[in-house]
Amino acid sequence: xxxxxxxxxxxxxxxxxxxxxxxxxxxxxxxxxxxxxxxxxxxxxxxxxxxxxxxxxxxxxxxxxxxxxxxxxxxxxxxxxxxxxxxxxxxxxxxxxxxxxxxxxxxxxxxxxxxxxxxxxxxxxxxxxxxxxxxxxxxxxxxxxxxxxxxxxxxxxxxxxxxxxxxxxxxxxxxxxxxxxxxxxxxxxxxxxxxxxxxxxxxxxxxxxxxxxxxxxxxxxxxxxxxxxxxxxxxxxxxxxxxxxxxxxxxxxxxxxxxxxxx
Numbered sequence: 001x002x003x004x005x006x007x008x009x010x011x012x013x014x015x016x017x018x019x020x021x022x023x024x025x026x027x028x029x030x031x032x033x034x035x036x037x038x039x040x041x042x043x044x045x046x047x048x049x050x051x052x053x054x055x056x057x058x059x060x061x062x063x064x065x066x067x068x069x070x071x072x073x074x075x076x077x078x079x080x081x082x083x084x085x086x087x088x089x090x091x092x093x094x095x096x097x098x099x100x101x102x103x104x105x106x107x108x109x110x111x112x113x114x115x116x117x118x119x120x121x122x123x124x125x126x127x128x129x130x131x132x133x134x135x136x137x138x139x140x141x142x143x144x145x146x147x148x149x150x151x152x153x154x155x156x157x158x159x160x161x162x163x164x165x166x167x168x169x170x171x172x173x174x175x176x177x178x179x180x181x182x183x184x185x186x187x188x189x190x191x192x193x194x195x196x197x198x199x200x201x202x203x204x205x206x207x208x209x210x211x212x213x214x215x216x217x218x219x220x221x222x223x224x225x226x227x228x229x230x231x232x233x234x235x236x237x238x239x240x241x242x243x244x245x246x247x248x249x250x251x252x253x254x255x256x257x258x259x260x261x262x263x
Contacts, residue, residue, distance in 0.1 A: 071125040076153050078121040078130075079198040079239075080162045082137040083205070088113035088215040106212065114218035118205075118225065119145045121160065122198040127236030129201060129229050133222050139170035146173075150180060159184045163193040197239040201232075 090113055095106035117137040121130045132148060134141040149158060162168050164187055177183055188195045209228050215221040 074156050076156045076158045077124040078149070078158065078160045079124055079196050080119075080121045080160045081193070081196055081198045081202070082142075082165070083118040083120065083202050084115075084137045086116045086118060086210060086221065088115065088218045088221040090216045091214045104212075106214075110214075113216055113220070116218050116221055116225075117141070120198055120201065121145075121149065122201050122239070123236075124197065125238055127238045128233045129198075129236075131225070131229055133225060137167070139167035139173050142167050142170075142173060143176055146176060146180075146183065150183070155182075157182050157184070159186060161186050161188065161196055163188050163196060164190055200239065 089110040091107050092109050092111065093107045095104055096102070098104045115135075117134050119132045119134065119137065119141060122128075123130070130149065130152065132141075132145050134144075160183065162185060167173065168185070168187070177185065193199060205225075205228065209224060213221075213224065215224065
């Protein structure tokens with residue numbers, strides 16, 4: 001009983017205390033007086049600053065395209081990589097959608113329907129993606145994709161940025177490059193595949209399609225990938241670096257100096 005009396009006294013003291021200011025706790029703060037109609041007065045907006053409304057997507061895209069450097073005539077710049085082992089997994093039951101108070105659900109068990117490898121080249125000047133699906137990602141599939149690009153760009157000089165995956169340096173690939181001197185390979189530094197812009201496109205694909213998708217077989221997965229690529233290409237924008245090359249190189253040099261000091 002004594003504890004209950006002490007608690008009641010503390011609560012009464014808190015309610016009687018005047019607020020210290022706008023940042024005071026809600027408890028103990030007096031209620032605002034009511035106006036006609038039983039509603040509290042509208043809060044003052046004098047402390048708010050004017051906020052500039054963001055431009056519409058089409059307006060921002062138009063200005064951004066105009067600000068970028070136009071493609072050099074006769075030159076195509078592509079960012080290429082493979083995304084292997086994409087599993088076609090069908091959930092055993094349909095998941096429940098998001099409703100107020102509940103998150104979306106899905107079963108933990110699934111039925112495997114095969115795998116696919118995706119070969120994709122991101123056009124750095126337009127943002128379009130050229131792709132091909134295959135069962136594996138060996139040098140044979142790479143050569144088939146290069147021939148596909150050669151048919152798409154019959155006269156242009158094609159520059160591809162790619163990582164140091166061994167099929168990219170296969171002897172037959174090097175022989176093909178000698179026969180097709182229009183194609184030029186530019187390899188990212190070892191351990192720096194994140195520099196390849198197509199990796200960000202793969203990240204969006206994983207989040208938006210693969211992470212929560214349900215595909216009965218590889219054919220369904222292939223069809224979904226095709227719809228996704230076509231939809232992205234309709235609203236494509238070229239990738240844009242937010243850091244200059246000098247800033248990136250300075251950060252790498254700093255990391256190397258730090259590593260040498262520690263080791």
